[in-house]
Amino acid sequence: MKRYAQPPTLETLPSEILNQIFSYLDQRTLHSLIFCSKKLLEEASYNLYECPRFATTYRFAQFVTTITHDRHRAWMVKEFDVSNLGKSSGPEDEKSLAGWREWKFRSDPLHTIHRDDYGSGGVAKRTGGKKSTHPPPSPFLQRYSYIRDIPIGAVLHALAACPLIKRIDLSNVPLAADYFVSSLGSYRTAYYPTAFTGLLFVSDVPKSFTWKEGDTQPVLSNNDLVDAVTKLQSLQSIGLRGDYGLREMWRRDW
Numbered sequence: 298m299k300r301y302a303q304p305p306t307l308e309t310l311p312s313e314i315l316n317q318i319f320s321y322l323d324q325r326t327l328h329s330l331i332f333c334s335k336k337l338l339e340e341a342s343y344n345l346y347e348c349p350r351f352a353t354t355y356r357f358a359q360f361v362t363t364i365t366h367d368r369h370r371a372w373m374v375k376e377f378d379v380s381n382l383g384k385s386s387g388p389e390d391e392k393s394l395a396g397w398r399e400w401k402f403r404s405d406p407l408h409t410i411h412r413d414d415y416g417s418g419g420v421a422k423r424t425g426g427k428k429s430t431h432p433p434p435s436p437f438l439q440r441y442s443y444i445r446d447i448p449i450g451a452v453l454h455a456l457a458a459c460p461l462i463k464r465i466d467l468s469n470v471p472l473a474a475d476y477f478v479s480s481l482g483s484y485r486t487a488y489y490p491t492a493f494t495g496l497l498f499v500s501d502v503p504k505s506f507t508w509k510e511g512d513t514q515p516v517l518s519n520n521d522l523v524d525a526v527t528k529l530q531s532l533q534s535i536g537l538r539g540d541y542g543l544r545e546m547w548r549r550d551w
Contacts, residue, residue, distance in 0.1 A: 319344040346373035358400035365492035374459040380468040408435040450475035450498030456525040457494040466536035482512030
């Protein structure tokens with residue numbers, strides 16, 4: 298009985314060939330591939346995490362949480378580029394959407410608004426009739442919905458978690474002030490670091506009341522950020538367009 302060879306599929310191709318194919322795919326397509334099978338999840342993840350792009354600061358915050366709790370994913374990251382944050386196309390290209398502050402309070406039902414809460418077609422109407430999995434802004438955080446800033450603590454998280462970063466671009470993105478949470482602050486509030494970086498910032502903690510003296514320490518960009526960057530042994534370039542203060546700090550301290 299004659300047997301015929303089965304035609305190759307994505308799952309039977311060698312990793313080297315898959316990597317070459319996936320290098321031509323955009324981030325949205327790669328994201329769809331990771332839900333197809335366990336093999337494609339692993340193979341597509343390398344291309345997806347190697348040079349991630351973020352539609353909103355909410356997606357950026359999700360990414361930081363993922364890589365700071367998964368060393369394997371963190372070691373895939375080769376570029377940390379937030380210069381085009383929010384400049385994407387598709388259902389999530391909408392100014393008034395949840396940001397990193399909503400992600401911070403994701404476990405708090407008071408601050409979490411789901412798509413169904415808008416009623417039939419609520420978010421679809423806001424995104425031109427296209428479906429979106431992105432949550433809308435919280436009414437309590439509405440004043441921040443048009444702000445494209447990211448907390449400097451999240452940047453430090455990413456730089457500490459991803460030792461193989463070769464390129465950084467922080468151009469044109471405002472860095473929101475942030476604070477380290479001290480061991481005393483963790484003891485008083487019962488919030489402790491869960492990231493493998495061992496770091497905990499105010500931007501990580503779903504806590505909206507006033508911190509007590511000694512609970513926090515300000516993050517200093519001219520010290521803490523420079524220190525985090527200089528620890529990256531594979532770093533080849535860094536972009537700082539649009540932020541005169543950071544550029545001057547880098548010329549002086551690095």
